[in-house]
Amino acid sequence: MIIVENLVKSYNSNHVLVGIDHSQQRGEVVVLIGPSGCGKSTFLRCLNQLEIPDSGRITIDGVTINGGHSPRTSDEREQQRQLRMRAGMVFQSFNLFPHLTVLENITEAPIVVKGMPEAEAERRARQLLAKVGLENKADAYPAQLSGGQQQRVAIARALAMDPKVMLFDEPTSALDPELRDEVLRVMRQLAEEGMTMIVVTHEMQFARDMADKVLFFDGGRVAECGPPEQIFSNPKCDRTREFLSRVATK
C-alpha cells in the first residue's frame, strides 16, 4: 500500500531525512514518535508532496513519485495530484478555509477537484459530519467552532476525497487537553474501520492502543521500529528508552 525507499531531504546543510525506508500494508496504523526536529513531520509532508524530497521514491496505492525536483511536465503534475488525492492530510493547525461554511469546507475539493455534482458532494459531506459528530454545525463558519470541532471538520474534509491513507501531523498538539479526546475518538473509530493511517503524535496512549507499528525517529532516520508492546515495554535502542522516559515523566 505504501512503499518508501531511501527518502532523503535536507534544507541547505541541515539533513532532515537521511534515508528513510518504510512499507505499510492496507489497514495498518503506523505511529511516528520521536523528539522534535527528528524529521517525522517532514517525512509525513514528503508523503503528500508538500515537501519535495531530494531523492528517494514514494509509492502510495500504485502511484509512484521520484524525488529530486518539483513536477515540471503536466504528466508529473498529474502524478503529484493523484498521489495527493490518495493521501488525506490533517494538520496541527487545522487549516480550515475561514471564508467557507463547515459544509462548504468539506464539499469544496470534491466539487472542484473531482467535479462531483454539488448535491452528491453535500449528501456525502453530511454523512461525514454525522460520522465526526458535527451534523448540526454544517452551516457554521470555522471561527464559530472550538478547536476540537475544527479538527473534526478537518478530518471530515480530508475523508471527503476518499483517500487511501490518512496522514495526521500532530492533530491534537494545538488543542487543550479536554478537547483532545473528541479528536482521538474520531481517529480510533477510523482505525477500527480499517483506514490506513500514519500518525505523528505525542499521544502515547493512542499509540499503545491503536498502532500496529511504531516508528521511533531520531536524527532523520528510523532509529527503532516495532509493535507498540515492544517499543514501549522493551525498547532496544537507548535513544528510544531515553525519549520514552522523558515523555512518561511529563
Next chain:
Amino acid sequence: MSNPLRSARLTAGSLLVLFLAASQPRVAFAADHLEQIRQRGVLLWGADAEGGAPYVFPDPQHLEKLIGFEYDLAEALAAKLGVKAKMVQNQWDQLIPALDRGNFDIILNGLELTSENQQRIAMSQPYFVYAQQIVTRKETDGLTGLADLKRKPVGVLSGSVAERLVKQSAGIDWKSYPGNVESFQDLKVKRIEAVVLDLPIALHYAKPDPALKLSGAAFSPGFYAIGILKQDATLLAALNQAVKDLASDHTLERIDRKYGIWDERQECLKDYRPDTAVEQRRPALTIRDRIGYLPLLLKAAVVTAELSVLAMALAVVAGLAVVLLRLYGLGPVRWLAKAYVEVIRGTPLLIQLFLIYYGLPEIGIRLNAFCAAILGLGLNYAASESENYRAGIQAIPHGQTEAALALGMSRWQTLRHVVLPQAAPVVIPPITNDFIAMFKDTSIVSVITMVELTKEYGTLASSNSDYIVVGLMTAAIYFALSYPASLFANWLEGKLRHDHR
C-alpha cells in the same frame, strides 16, 4: 495667441498657479504704479516662455537667454520708460489672474485686444496685428477657409482665438491642445485634418516643416496689446505713447522683420485710434450665469466618470495578471512582472501618457485620445493594483495553500477557490482608495486633448474669472462621483467578509 508646447500645467490648473504665484516677485501697489516702476528701475512683464516662439522663448543657441519679438519689444518699451525689463514666467492662460494678484506690472504676451479682455483689464495701444491661419498636411487640398473645415477634425490651442472661432462656427469637430507641437504632431499622424492658429506661430513652426503647409489666406485679423490693471492710468498713458513712438520710428517693423513676422497689415498700427471707449464694468455674475455652467461641467463629469470606471476596470484586471505572473510565473516572466511594476511606479503618469498618445504613432500605433487615456491610466494603476493584490495574497497564511494542495487542488484551483476569495476583502479598501484617486488623476489626461472635469473647470473659471464658485461646483461634482464609489466599496467589503472572524 496661445503658447505652444505647454504640458504639465493643466492638471493642477489655476490653483497651482495661485500657489506658485506666492513665490514670485510681488509688486506692491503705490498711489502711482508708473512712479513705482521708475523708482524700482525695473519693468516686470508677465509672459509664458514655455514653447513660446516666436513671442518669447529660449534662444536655441544660448538656452539660458530669452529671445523673441516680444522680448525685444519689452526691452524697447522699458528703455522708453527709462527702466530695465525683466520677464516673469507665468502660465499663459493664467496671465490675467496673475496680473490681478500683482505678480508683475504688465502682460506682454500675445494678449488679444478683445472686449472680453477689456472688461477685466485695461489694454494698451496695439503693437501687432495678428490673423488666423489654417495649417494642413502638405498633400491636403481645399481646406482654405473655416467653411471648408465643416465635419473635419480640427486642432486648436486651448484658450486661443482660434478655439473660440471654431467653437462658434457650427459643424467643426474641434479638439483643444495644450500646445502647438502636439497639434502639429497629431496633424502629421492624421488624427486631425487641420490646425487653426495665430499666424506668427504658423510662420515659425509650420512654414519650415516640409510635411506641413499654410493653407489659404490668413483671416480674422485682430490686435495684440499690452495688459495693464485698470487703475494704472498713468502707466497706460506712458505705454500707449511708447508703443506709438515705436510704431512711428519703425522699431516695431525692425523687430518684426527680425523674427520673420512682418506683413503689410502692421502698417495700420501707426494710425490706430482706439474705438469709443469700452469702459463698461463687467456685470456681476448671477446665480443664473452659474447655473449655466452646469451642463458643461456635467458633460465633462460624464467623461471623467467614464474614464475612471473603464481605466480602473483595466487596472484591476491587468493588475491581477501582473501579480499572478510575479508570484507564480516562471523565472524570466516573474522578473518582467516585477520590472513592470517598478518602472511604471518610478515614472510620471504624464510622461507615460505622452508616450502612448504622441509616441506610439511614431511606430505606427495610433490610438484616439479616449483609448490612449484609458490605456495610460489603466496600465499605470495596474502596477499599483498588483501591489495591493500582492499584499492581500501574502496576508493569507501559507497553511491555507497547503491544505488546498493536500486536497488535490492545482495551484490555480488553490488560488481561485481558497487564496483569492480570502484576499479579496483585504484588497478592497486600498483598491477603493485608488479608484477615488483615479477620479482625480483623470484630470491629467487633458494634456492629450480630453476635455474632462478639471479641464472644463479651468476653461470656465478663467474665462469668467470665477474661480471660487466654479471651483466649489467642480469639487462638489467630484465628491458626488467619488463618495458613492466609497459607499459601494464599504458594502462590497462587508459582503465579502463573511467568514465571521
